[in-house]
Amino acid sequence: SKEIRKRPMIDLMNGVSKDFLKQAESISVNDTKTFSVLYSGNLGLAQDLNTILDAANLLKEYNIQFVFIGHGVCKEEVKKKAKTLDEKIKFLDPMERKKLIKYIKQSSVCLVPLKKRKLFHRALPSKMFEYMACAKPVIVGIDGEAKKIVKDSKSGMCVQPENPEMLSKA
Numbered sequence: 001s002k003e004i005r006k007r008p009m010i011d012l013m014n015g016v017s018k019d020f021l022k023q024a025e026s027i028s029v030n031d032t033k034t035f036s037v038l039y040s041g042n043l044g045l046a047q048d049l050n051t052i053l054d055a056a057n058l059l060k061e062y063n064i065q066f067v068f069i070g071h072g073v074c075k076e077e078v079k080k081k082a083k084t085l086d087e088k089i090k091f092l093d094p095m096e097r098k099k100l101i102k103y104i105k106q107s108s109v110c111l112v113p114l115k116k117r118k119l120f121h122r123a124l125p126s127k128m129f130e131y132m133a134c135a136k137p138v139i140v141g142i143d144g145e146a147k148k149i150v151k152d153s154k155s156g157m158c159v160q161p162e163n164p165e166m167l168s169k170a
Contacts, residue, residue, distance in 0.1 A: 016129045023101055024105070024135075027102055029102055034064075035064045036064070036107045037052075037064060037065070037107065037108065038069070038103060038111065039068050039110070040069035040070055040103070040104070040110075041125070043068065043071060043075040043078060044074055045073060046114055047113055047114060047115070048161055051163065053085070053089075055164040055165075056089060057164075065088060066090070067092065067103065068092070069092045069103060070094055071093065075091070078091075104130065104136055105134050110127075110136045110139070111139050112125050112141065112146065113140075116160070120143070121143055122144055122145050123144070124146055128146060132153065132155050137156045137157075138150060138155055138157075139156055139159060140156060140157070141160070141162070143160075143161060157170045
């Protein structure tokens with residue numbers, strides 16, 4: 001309605017709490033020999049999960065483990081599609097924060113994928129900040145604000161959303 005459009009809008013920045021930062025600093029992990037790619041969070045309609053699976057398929061000849069942590073309306077569909085990559089993809093249920101931080105810190109790279117929609121140009125997923133707080137490189141598949149933050153902070157790479165070739169190269 002016209003009334004709503006006239007109201008002032010403010011941007012609210014996502015981030016991580018001091019508690020998360022302290023936990024991330026205090027938790028140490030052993031290096032693993034396997035290169036692993038982590039996505040944690042909502043396995044939903046906004047997330048570009050099919051592109052991750054397509055990229056995993058392009059990389060199936062390499063010793064790369066893909067890990068999905070979370071729940072969501074698309075989980076079963078994604079698990080079904082991942083069947084052909086059985087040993088390359090692992091699905092885990094949501095877990096308590098300390099355990100999640102360990103998974104993040106043990107991963108080689110973390111993904112922040114959203115579908116290619118104008119709506120997401122201003123999106124700043126909190127997962128991106130959690131990965132950064134754990135000193136992990138991120139591959140962001142979002143156009144707009146998130147891309148600028150990753151470039152300015154030199155915390156990872158940006159790829160076009162819904163581009164499995166570009167994601168697999170990254």
